[in-house]
Amino acid sequence: MNALPPNEALVHLQSPDGSRATVLLHGGHLVSWIPAGGQEQLYLSPQSRFGAGASVRGGVPVIFPQFAEQGPGPRHGLARNRPWQVVQQDRGRDDALLVLRLQDDEATRAAWPHAFALELTVRLTAQQLDLELAVDNLGDQPFDFQAALHSYWRVDALTHTVVQGLQGCRYQDQVAGGAEGVQHSSRLELLGQGPIDRIVHEVPGGLGLTEMGPPPARRLALAFEGFEDAVVWNPGPQHGLSDLPADGWQHFVCLEAAQIQRRIHLPAGESWVARQSARCV
Numbered sequence: 333m334n335a336l337p338p339n340e341a342l343v344h345l346q347s348p349d350g351s352r353a354t355v356l357l358h359g360g361h362l363v364s365w366i367p368a369g370g371q372e373q374l375y376l377s378p379q380s381r382f383g384a385g386a387s388v389r390g391g392v393p394v395i396f397p398q399f400a401e402q403g404p405g406p407r408h409g410l411a412r413n414r415p416w417q418v419v420q421q422d423r424g425r426d427d428a429l430l431v432l433r434l435q436d437d438e439a440t441r442a443a444w445p446h447a448f449a450l451e452l453t454v455r456l457t458a459q460q461l462d463l464e465l466a467v468d469n470l471g472d473q474p475f476d477f478q479a480a481l482h483s484y485w486r487v488d489a490l491t492h493t494v495v496q497g498l499q500g501c502r503y504q505d506q507v508a509g510g511a512e513g514v515q516h517s518s519r520l521e522l523l524g525q526g527p528i529d530r531i532v533h534e535v536p537g538g539l540g541l542t543e544m545g546p547p548p549a550r551r552l553a554l555a556f557e558g559f560e561d562a563v564v565w566n567p568g569p570q571h572g573l574s575d576l577p578a579d580g581w582q583h584f585v586c587l588e589a590a591q592i593q594r595r596i597h598l599p600a601g602e603s604w605v606a607r608q609s610a611r612c613v
């Protein structure tokens with residue numbers, strides 16, 4: 333399991349068949365997922381910062397209400413830096429479930445002046461992780477937002493890793509100043525020669541992440557529901573990130589379920605829900 337500082341508030345989940353996950357209350361941040369009989373699936377930087385105000389480098393940061401600097405508020409929004417609360421924790425016959433909630437308070441309203449609640453539901457079965465993000469507008473005015481489940485998938489070697497399922501999709505290449513491109517091949521090979529940072533639009537519901545052997549290939553099947561975009565990000569060897577080891581870039585790829593291009597317009601009193609599932613196959 334990924335190493336965590338001793339004094340962080342965390343919740344451990346374990347399904348009856350032995351899959352496990354760990355979530356930090358800070359950020360409602362999933363930092364570990366180990367399927368039954370399997371290995372850690374999420375990358376968490378050993379140099380990550382933790383605690384009040386910190387953004388954790390790895391796991392699954394919740395991005396809301398803005399992506400990156402595409403708005404006037406804090407980078408990647410305010411959800412990843414706030415304390416969340418447990419509203420439900422259950423174990424069923426073949427699953428484990430956790431629901432966390434973040435509601436607006438004085439600090440969030442200072443950054444973004446809206447009344448809202450986020451609920452993140454984490455559900456584990458033997459080989460599958462389901463994450464659901466729900467946004468409620470609790471105010472009397474509509475608001476617009478972007479969101480993402482910024483998932484850092486652990487890989488042994490980035491350069492042996494391939495993303496499948498984006499064929500024919502348009503993308504915005506953030507390394508090339510936002511230039512538009514089209515993913516022609518069915519396999520996006522992560523060459524690691526430099527950074528990759530793409531916002532891919534209108535992604536089909538199912539994507540694959542495959543690590544080619546040796547050792548034998550490992551494959552994650554990802555399914556998005558309600559998220560229209562995906563982000564593919566790896567900072568490459570010249571990353572300069574102080575919370576990532578020099579060689580840390582080789583051990584993850586972010587393949588994120590996201591809602592970026594078309595901001596969601598949420599009327600007062602309404603809700604929006606989207607999901608990302610990952611299955612070891």
Ligand SMILES: O=P(O)(O)OC[C@H]1O[C@H](O)[C@H](O)[C@@H](O)[C@@H]1O
Pocket residue numbers: 387400407408506529530563564565586
């Ligand atoms: O360093 P962070 O604020 O966590 O952002 C990490 C990365 O997030 C996304 O994947 C963006 O597309 C990248 O441009 C960004 O570098």
